[in-house]
Amino acid sequence: MxxxxxxxxxxxxxxxxxxxxxxxxxxxxxxxxxxxxxxxxxxxxxxxxxxxxxxxxxxxxxxxxxxxxxxxxxxxxxxxxxxxxxxxxxxxxxxxxxxxxxxxxxxxxxxxxxxxxxxxxxxxxxxxxxxxxxxxxxxxxxxxxxxSYKTLNILRQMHHKDAQALQLASSLSCRISAQEPSHIYFSYLQQGSFWQWIRGRHRGVLNLSQFGLTYPQILSLTDLGLLHPAEIESGVMNKGQTLQWIFPQTPLQGRLKANGIVLQYYKFTNNGAELMSLLNSPVQPLFLQALQTLFSSVIEFQPTA
Known part of the structure; x- marks a missing residue:
């Protein structure tokens, strides 16, 4: 050899x-x-x-x-x-x-x-x-x-507008570990007592179109196989549990203030993660601020070193 x-x-x-x-x-x-x-x-x-x-x-x-x-x-x-x-x-x-x-x-x-x-x-x-x-x-x-070959084939189907949508999605994404594809968090659910359950679960939602990523663009990225086809829910998290989100050059840490919290997010596929590695998009500061405001009633954010 x-x-x-x-x-x-x-x-x-x-x-x-x-x-x-x-x-x-x-x-x-x-x-x-x-x-x-x-x-x-x-x-x-x-x-x-x-x-x-x-x-x-x-x-x-x-x-x-x-x-x-x-x-x-x-x-x-x-x-x-x-x-x-x-x-x-x-x-x-x-x-x-x-x-x-x-x-x-x-x-x-x-x-x-x-x-x-x-x-x-x-x-x-x-x-x-x-x-x-x-x-x-x-x-x-x-x-x-x-x-991968599949990622090349996906890219061949992409129009420059799809590439712009991926760039936008990348600027709203974060990872919770180095190995996982990125997530885009946009909502939370709070499971409460019996009477709260009768009235419906408390929920907070962030409109991603405020930051340039429209729902048709999300559907387009899903059709291309860059995003998973359904919104994903985290497991139920309870008071005192810690979270660490890794935004590009901006880590974010928090601790749950209540029980029964479920976070909702879009998750990139492995092929989406491969293409995102080329972009290195900085997180949008306004999105990061809005996300912390949305979750402030259920998560206490901590300053990072």
């Missing part, structure tokens, strides 16, 4: 580009006009050509195009499709350079995973989504196995 030579993320990316594209990525702006490498400047220049090709994709009445045979037009469309796919793939590879680190990587990227990645990314044209795919490639190079 041959020993794998450690490489930095940048070196590993250039190696992958040479295997997949037949040429290397430029690590710095090109100086030699005969240098056969791909640079960001090249990609930008190719963008103009790509737009010209795209404008020829349809049949417009104002275009002075000679009559071609059906087979000729089909062949031209196929060629434009192949060139567009190649452009998209090279663009993502170049963008990935910005996210790759110089840290040594001793594990090879799974070639089947990389092939599947290339097959999906060649049809991604929106710049915002290309950047997200580039971050995935850089992260997978640094730590192979970080993103």
């Amino acid at each position: 041959s020993k794998i030579q450690p490489m930095s993320g940048q070196q590993r990316l250039r190696q992958l580009a040479k295997r997949q594209l037949g040429q290397e990525l430029a690590s710095r702006p090109r100086q030699d006009p005969h240098d056969n490498t791909i640079s960001i400047q090249q990609v930008r220049q190719a963008s103009a050509v790509h737009q010209q090709l795209s404008s020829r994709a349809g049949i417009g009445a104002d275009l002075d195009v000679p009559e071609d045979t059906l087979s000729t037009r089909a062949e031209r469309r196929r060629q434009m499709t192949v060139e567009r796919q190649q452009y998209n793939l090279e663009k993502v590879m170049v963008l990935a350079q910005e996210y790759c680190t110089d840290q040594a990587v001793s594990q090879e990227l799974d070639p089947d995973w990389f092939y599947h990645f290339c097959e999906l990314v060649q049809n991604i044209s929106a710049l915002s989504m290309q950047k997200l795919w580039a971050r995935i490639l850089a992260a997978e190079i640094s730590m192979p196995g970080s993103f």
Whole structure:
């Protein structure tokens, strides 16, 4: 069994580009006009050509195009499709350079995973989504196995509006342990005495749309498989029990002031957690304040060091 030579993320990316594209990525702006490498400047220049090709994709009445045979037009469309796919793939590879680190990587990227990645990314044209795919490639190079095939397939179905919804959801989420996918807390139930039970359980609810995350967006993330399909309830918690929520860069601790408290939340799936690892969204301060206000009647929050 041959020993794998450690490489930095940048070196590993250039190696992958040479295997997949037949040429290397430029690590710095090109100086030699005969240098056969791909640079960001090249990609930008190719963008103009790509737009010209795209404008020829349809049949417009104002275009002075000679009559071609059906087979000729089909062949031209196929060629434009192949060139567009190649452009998209090279663009993502170049963008990935910005996210790759110089840290040594001793594990090879799974070639089947990389092939599947290339097959999906060649049809991604929106710049915002290309950047997200580039971050995935850089992260997978640094730590192979970080993103599953299913997560890649989910991302392929996502529109940039879905990515924005995920970004919003990430800014409202927290973890209760390092291993669990994040939660979005929005409500609590208080189970009381017999007479309180007759009148109905006491409840407090936070409207997440106040902070940009609408119910249709929650449904969209659920349909994509990034959120679990149902609201989840915690187990019944009693007075004196401690809670520790880990918001990004903002831990929050509390102690229950009453018995029979049940918290409600949305929970991210494992695939949602994989994509969220790319976002690093800071918690919304207004949401954090509103959450503490909502729970203040049943939870006593404690200052953190």
